[in-house]
Amino acid sequence: MSKSLLIISRQAPWSGPGAREALDIALAGGAFDLPIGMLFLDDGVWQLVAGQKPANLQQKDLSANLQALPMFGVEALYASAHSLRERGLDGKTLILDAAVLADTDLPTLIDRYDQVITL
Numbered sequence: 001m002s003k004s005l006l007i008i009s010r011q012a013p014w015s016g017p018g019a020r021e022a023l024d025i026a027l028a029g030g031a032f033d034l035p036i037g038m039l040f041l042d043d044g045v046w047q048l049v050a051g052q053k054p055a056n057l058q059q060k061d062l063s064a065n066l067q068a069l070p071m072f073g074v075e076a077l078y079a080s081a082h083s084l085r086e087r088g089l090d091g092k093t094l095i096l097d098a099a100v101l102a103d104t105d106l107p108t109l110i111d112r113y114d115q116v117i118t119l
Contacts, residue, residue, distance in 0.1 A: 006113035030072030037076035
């Protein structure tokens with residue numbers, strides 16, 4: 001039986017390689033049918049906002065990779081309600097259908113997974 005993996009993505013898509021690496025891990029694991037979830041926390045929630053122009057910062061657009069997650073079997077997607085609220089974002093306008101969780105729900109989510117990677 002495969003061990004489940006939760007990837008916690010905490011970096012904005014334009015702040016360095018962490019966001020891309022988290023997506024690469026999720027897509028690779030999904031390709032091998034591993035049970036994977038992704039939690040977008042802190043500045044990581046910026047990855048879920050539509051209409052970004054990463055080329056202005058000489059970065060690659062991650063939206064295609066994000067939208068490929070369900071096709072690779074990565075359907076357990078979560079976003080922190082607190083992180084969204086702190087950044088003036090609304091969970092209803094995200095580019096992915098991510099469950100928005102309160103901070104009190106995060107420990108329970110993390111405990112459901114065998115392994116956790118934070119980037």
